[in-house]
Amino acid sequence: MLSQRLQEKLHQRQEEGNLRRLSLSTAQHDFFSNDYLGLANNQELRQIIDEKYHQLADRRIGATGSRLLSGNSSYAIRLEQKLAKIFRGEAALLFNSGYNANSALISCISQKGDVILFDELIHASLREGYRLSFANRYSFMHNDLEDLEKKLQAHQHAPVVFVIIESVYSMDGDNCILKEMLELCQKYNAYPILDEAHSTGIIGEGGCGLACELGLEQLCFARIYTFGKAIGSHGACVVGSQILINYLINFARSFIFSTAAPLHNLVSIESAFDYIKQFPDLQADLKSRINFYNVYIQQVQVNSSNLKVYFEAASNNLSPIQIIKISGNENCKKLANCMIDKGFEIRAILSPTVKAGEERLRICLHNFNKEQEIKDLIDNLYQ
Numbered sequence: 001m002l003s004q005r006l007q008e009k010l011h012q013r014q015e016e017g018n019l020r021r022l023s024l025s026t027a028q029h030d031f032f033s034n035d036y037l038g039l040a041n042n043q044e045l046r047q048i049i050d051e052k053y054h055q056l057a058d059r060r061i062g063a064t065g066s067r068l069l070s071g072n073s074s075y076a077i078r079l080e081q082k083l084a085k086i087f088r089g090e091a092a093l094l095f096n097s098g099y100n101a102n103s104a105l106i107s108c109i110s111q112k113g114d115v116i117l118f119d120e121l122i123h124a125s126l127r128e129g130y131r132l133s134f135a136n137r138y139s140f141m142h143n144d145l146e147d148l149e150k151k152l153q154a155h156q157h158a159p160v161v162f163v164i165i166e167s168v169y170s171m172d173g174d175n176c177i178l179k180e181m182l183e184l185c186q187k188y189n190a191y192p193i194l195d196e197a198h199s200t201g202i203i204g205e206g207g208c209g210l211a212c213e214l215g216l217e218q219l220c221f222a223r224i225y226t227f228g229k230a231i232g233s234h235g236a237c238v239v240g241s242q243i244l245i246n247y248l249i250n251f252a253r254s255f256i257f258s259t260a261a262p263l264h265n266l267v268s269i270e271s272a273f274d275y276i277k278q279f280p281d282l283q284a285d286l287k288s289r290i291n292f293y294n295v296y297i298q299q300v301q302v303n304s305s306n307l308k309v310y311f312e313a314a315s316n317n318l319s320p321i322q323i324i325k326i327s328g329n330e331n332c333k334k335l336a337n338c339m340i341d342k343g344f345e346i347r348a349i350l351s352p353t354v355k356a357g358e359e360r361l362r363i364c365l366h367n368f369n370k371e372q373e374i375k376d377l378i379d380n381l382y383q
């Protein structure tokens, strides 16, 4: 009975052209990983991490328990202090992933009667948080100050209003209009929660992210930084007041009831931040690749205006996440597969992950992508 139900659901996905499958990467050009600075494959960094790890006296393979039991370490405490400094907050708390941090933070911080306002394009992990909470929740249109203000006005008598935004939106790759959003929150005494997953490491001094780069960090109630993307490792931290961190230690379920990260993971995170600080060219090279992509794709679009180009490139975006909208799951998947066959790893983002009609190719740029490689990618897309 149950198997049949599961099978029917899978069949429905197949029919809609959006069945997910695990696959191994075979293509030679990486335009799909979140390893924006190439740190996950950086041999020099790997050596630094290995040496640092082997110098530690206590090298347990696993943490052996949650942080509240046997899994705590002086290394984790020191790393949190260092992260709080990097991200210019009072305190920081490590989580095992961005997903865990987001779902735990949003679900435990809000109570019945509170209101959560969220940008319609926020990540699934933040949505998981409001689904698990007892607060009322409403979306506002993407990056739309007017719509947010309308909703802030409508709910100004709620005990607490949270506003959830991202620095760089993971599906569109565009930046949040952060200053204006935070000022609006301030005007209505709302509490902004900012997910910096796709800006951690790549924006600001030492990879401190968008809020710190703009000097706006004090306007945020909580900020989430993740280490599985530009940091090349795994994990996340929440940064905020000491009261917030003490609260999370007591109420964030994924923190309390899950085994802490192994020491090697913590060494990797710390070393990556040191490495980014030591080599600012990592960020500069990424910026130059993003500029190159934008200039070249615009040239190609102009030159191919007489051709039947059936997709719309949303270019001129300054993040490493670039998208090309191609309506319809089948059309989008077809072009992605064709590019994979030619050796370019790019991924189709299909509905229901994005709205129907908003399907897109998602292209992630890295500092290690050569200009010629980017040219070849674009030329092949427009062929």
Ligand SMILES: Cc1ncc(COP(=O)(O)O)c(C=O)c1O
Pocket: 097, 098, 099, 100, 102, 123, 125, 166, 170, 195, 197, 198, 226, 227, 228, 235, 236
């Ligand atoms: C905006 C955003 N937040 C959080 C996450 C989850 O982070 P992690 O991969 O560390 O679980 C992602 C992952 O893609 C993301 O894009």
